[in-house]
Amino acid sequence: MLTEATMEKLRILAESAKYDVSCSSSGTVRKGKAGMVGSTVGGIGICHSFADDGRCISLLKVMLTNYCKYDCAYCINRRTNDIPRATLSVSELVEITMEFYRRNYIEGLFLSSGVVRNPDYTMERLTAIVRDLRTVHRFNGYIHLKTIPGSSQELLMEAGRYADRMSINIEIPKEESLKALAPEKDHRSIFLPMGQIQQGVLENKEDRQKYRHAPRFVPAGQSTQMIVGATQESDRDILMMSNAMYQQPTMRRVYYSGYVSVNTYDARLPVLKQPPLVRENRLYQADWLMRFYHFRVDEIVDEAHTHLDLDVDPKLGWALRHPEAFPVDINRDDYERILRVPGIGVKSAMLIVNSRRFNRITSYHLKKMGVVMKKAKYFITCGELTSAFSQPVVGINELRPERLRPLLLSKAQQKRAAAEQQLMLDFETDASLPV
Amino acid sequence: MQVYLFDHTLDGLLTAVFDSFFRHQQSVQLLTEGEQLPLFADEPHLVVSDSEKASRVWKGLEKHLSTDGLRMITISWLSEERTLNQPLFNFICKVFRQQAPTSNYLSLERNASDPDVLAVRNSCRRVLHEQLRMKQFIRFQKAKDGTYLAVVSPDHNVLPLITGHFRDRFNDQPWLIFDAKRHYGFYYDGKTVTDVTFEDEASLPFDLRDGKLDADVLSENDQLFQDLWRTYFKAICIRERINPKKQLSDMPRRYWKYMTEKNGGEDRKKEP
Numbered sequence: 001m002l003t004e005a006t007m008e009k010l011r012i013l014a015e016s017a018k019y020d021v022s023c024s025s026s027g028t029v030r031k032g033k034a035g036m037v038g039s040t041v042g043g044i045g046i047c048h049s050f051a052d053d054g055r056c057i058s059l060l061k062v063m064l065t066n067y068c069k070y071d072c073a074y075c076i077n078r079r080t081n082d083i084p085r086a087t088l089s090v091s092e093l094v095e096i097t098m099e100f101y102r103r104n105y106i107e108g109l110f111l112s113s114g115v116v117r118n119p120d121y122t123m124e125r126l127t128a129i130v131r132d133l134r135t136v137h138r139f140n141g142y143i144h145l146k147t148i149p150g151s152s153q154e155l156l157m158e159a160g161r162y163a164d165r166m167s168i169n170i171e172i173p174k175e176e177s178l179k180a181l182a183p184e185k186d187h188r189s190i191f192l193p194m195g196q197i198q199q200g201v202l203e204n205k206e207d208r209q210k211y212r213h214a215p216r217f218v219p220a221g222q223s224t225q226m227i228v229g230a231t232q233e234s235d236r237d238i239l240m241m242s243n244a245m246y247q248q249p250t251m252r253r254v255y256y257s258g259y260v261s262v263n264t265y266d267a268r269l270p271v272l273k274q275p276p277l278v279r280e281n282r283l284y285q286a287d288w289l290m291r292f293y294h295f296r297v298d299e300i301v302d303e304a305h306t307h308l309d310l311d312v313d314p315k316l317g318w319a320l321r322h323p324e325a326f327p328v329d330i331n332r333d334d335y336e337r338i339l340r341v342p343g344i345g346v347k348s349a350m351l352i353v354n355s356r357r358f359n360r361i362t363s364y365h366l367k368k369m370g371v372v373m374k375k376a377k378y379f380i381t382c383g384e385l386t387s388a389f390s391q392p393v394v395g396i397n398e399l400r401p402e403r404l405r406p407l408l409l410s411k412a413q414q415k416r417a418a419a420e421q422q423l424m425l426d427f428e429t430d431a432s433l434p435v
Numbered sequence: 436m437q438v439y440l441f442d443h444t445l446d447g448l449l450t451a452v453f454d455s456f457f458r459h460q461q462s463v464q465l466l467t468e469g470e471q472l473p474l475f476a477d478e479p480h481l482v483v484s485d486s487e488k489a490s491r492v493w494k495g496l497e498k499h500l501s502t503d504g505l506r507m508i509t510i511s512w513l514s515e516e517r518t519l520n521q522p523l524f525n526f527i528c529k530v531f532r533q534q535a536p537t538s539n540y541l542s543l544e545r546n547a548s549d550p551d552v553l554a555v556r557n558s559c560r561r562v563l564h565e566q567l568r569m570k571q572f573i574r575f576q577k578a579k580d581g582t583y584l585a586v587v588s589p590d591h592n593v594l595p596l597i598t599g600h601f602r603d604r605f606n607d608q609p610w611l612i613f614d615a616k617r618h619y620g621f622y623y624d625g626k627t628v629t630d631v632t633f634e635d636e637a638s639l640p641f642d643l644r645d646g647k648l649d650a651d652v653l654s655e656n657d658q659l660f661q662d663l664w665r666t667y668f669k670a671i672c673i674r675e676r677i678n679p680k681k682q683l684s685d686m687p688r689r690y691w692k693y694m695t696e697k698n699g700g701e702d703r704k705k706e707p
Contacts, residue, residue: 002659007666014670032603039604041570047685048571049696051672054681061671099660102583102608103575105695141604260675275675351547358546365548 002095009086010096016066016077017112020169020225021257023047025058025107025142027220028164038101038108038141040164040220045142046107059110059144060100064088064126068114072182073269074171074230076262077114090129094137101141108142108164109133115148123151123159130162142220149189153196157217160200165220165252168193173241177231181268197222198250223253228283229276230259230269234306239286243297246290256283282308289314292346293339311413312405316342319379320401327381327395330361342408343376378404436462438479441520443467445512448520449489451482452527465524467517492527499530504544511558514591522554566593570600572686574695575610576647576661577654578640582609586646586693588616598628615643646693661695668696 029042047056063077065087071079088096093111100106111129115122126145133139145163147156160166168190172178175187197218204217224245226238242254258275286308289295293315300314301307309317319326319342328337330352338349348371352361355369362382367373378396396404406414437460441447448465455463458480464473472479496505508527511519529543529551536542546552568589575583583605587594594614598621601610605623611631613620619632633639640652648657691697 002656002663007663010663011666011670014667018671018673032606034606037605037607039600041600046567046570049668049694050682050686051668052679052682053672053674053676054678054685055671055673055676056685057668057671060667062667096660096663100664102605103577103660103664103695104573104585105664258676260673277676354540354545355548357540358543359548361548368550368553369547 002092006088006092006096009088009092010062012084012086013063013066013088014061016083016114017061017063017110019076019257019260019262020061020110020112020146021055021255022110022144022167022223022225022253023056023058023061024223024253025144027252028142030140030219033140036138036140037098038139040108040140040142048104048106058107059142060097060106060108061110062088062093062112064093064111064113064129065116066114067116069117070115070182070184072171072185073263073266074181074227074259078263081263090132093129094133097133098137098139101139106141108144110144110146112146113148119148119150120152120155123148123155127155127159127162130159134162147193147197149185149193151193153193156193156196157200160197160218161215163218165223166197166218167223167225169225170241170245171225171227172231173226173233173237174231177233181231194222194224194248198248201250218250221250221252222248223255224251225255225257227259228256228280229272234301235279235283235286235308236301236303236306238283239290239297239301242287243290254287256280256287278310279308282310282314286314289318294336311409311417313342315340316375316408319396320405323396323401326379326397328379330366330380330382331356341376341379343372343374343379375408378408436464436473436476438464438466438472438476439482440466440468440470440479441482442484443520444484445509446486446489447482447484448524449492449527450485451524452492452531453485453488454480454482455528456531463524463528465520467520495531496527499533499535499542500544501536501539501542503539504530504542507544507555507559510562510596511555513593513595514558514562516558516591519555519558522551523558525551526555562591562593562596565589565591566596568690569593569597572690572694573597573601573612574646574693576695577657578648578652579654580652581654582611584641584646584648585610585612586615586641586643587612588614588693590689592617594619594621598623602628613641613643615646644692645698647698665696 025040025045026042028040030040032039045058047058049057051057066077067085067087068077068079076083097109101108111126113122113126126148130143130145133143143163144165144167145159147166147168149168170190172181178185178187200217201221204214207214208216226241228238238256245251245254258277258280259272260275261269261272263269264271286300289300290297295318299318308314312320319340325340328341330338335349335353338344338352339346348369351369355361355365360383362384363373363377366376366382378394378399381395406417409417439451439454441451451465466472508523511523526543529549533543544552544556547556569587573585573587575585577583594612601612602623607625609624611620611622618636619630621628622631636643641648
């Protein structure tokens, strides 16, 4: 039976879990079954609410316990932090999950835990809960389970039979930085379970080709997360790591978490007034370019550009560095090239290639389809001499990137850039001026 | 330009298409009965809905359009937008004026450069967007008899699109989803979904304005779970990242009144 004490525990454990940004409930379609509660929808998943920070609430993101024996500098739940600690009992957690789910508050459970005693002990408790949910309470909704680094393979294999998605966070892309901040962790303890889960998924795939009813293993694959702004890693380091992750067949999502200064007293960490939100946003944009826009990671960042441009998005940044790729002919060029035009997304690119079978596409059509002509007009040609959106047609090659760039910045950005370029006339110290 | 008047049903619209071909009238302005007639209009033609004619038109559409295109018509119709009538009418006429497409690629609904197709497409998109929002934002309360109740008032008539989802997901719990704007709902009794209307809405055990069940029929620990959810909702927010703009764009304020986490628990007052 739940009481007011449960509410306090839930509050504490949700506050401890909220810095894990993974939220999706996607990646697996499972119809409802007779005698079971729930289903998963696949596609983009369902976000049931949006918190005041604008992040979606899809799963009940909660920790089993926030006691932890580790002392990772970036983590709110580190051993040395003086925060309220709590542990949810199995029955409490199961009841909250089921009742929330039945009221359509959530899409499923995101279960994580601090490490108590040893990794195996913790992982065993997590596994017990998801097993209970699935077999006793007949829960058929989404379960995202955190993998505890260093737990044994047998436990992972069992947990994977009940969970839809498993994840283990890289947190810091470079091992030496990770060692400095989290002395108990290393990259091996992260990548080993990742590999084991992947192997399980691939074996399961093979099994299911032979036996149709073989139980599924982690059907929604894996995800991971990296902290942005806590260490000196460049965007290039982070994106190279995500790229390597996406090469793995079971890695579905890499999340980026702008570092929130939770442990301000630790000298190893920077003290930030604001989490690096713009940088985080640019990293997500770059991530989208890799996953949906057919960009290679070395097109987004390279040795000369180790950090993403904070003023313009990475796609526009690439376009400004590569004027030779433009203009793109909307009526002739293939889908891949149209997708590279700033201001045209996946949806409008599909609309364009579908519609141009019927008649020629003009810039008026593009505007109506939802293309951001303010940006796109410099990079395309529709076979028009002049159009309402650029008179006369002036593209990136006529303007040159360095003159085009200021035109594409927002008003606020333009002002800032102008203030930086303005030469200061310093009258008082300059003696060479004729009086 | 000939003015047609119809009764704002899909059958009526399809009959209007039939009539326009039957009477060899190419340019037609389609209005619903009671709408203001344009100046200097000829005597309007009154379309009498005829399911026979409508089904003939629909059969023709099945030959000329892909299944996506047919779906687009039925879904966009649920938007109940007045501005949809004319583009949808034009779209269906255009489908018949062109040759039957040889492949799905040439099915007319893919031509987004046509203003009529684009208008129907966008209507359809808005409906699909809202049905997703209903799946997201519907909040059930449990009544004493074990029925789960949710009240909504969506902009478009999306309930028919989401009952399948909720029947699949909550197949062992009876639920009622009620549309306060259109005064009808769907009830699932554990086996089948039926649509329901209430004769006397004032005597219902729930409030249509905020969707709350009366305290005497609310199951005993439902209030506790509502409070738990509100607590959780507050706790999960990172205060350093407050972003009301993003929240409002993803969860517009018009949905808040029926949502547990946003319609408050403490100041609940029972009205006499």
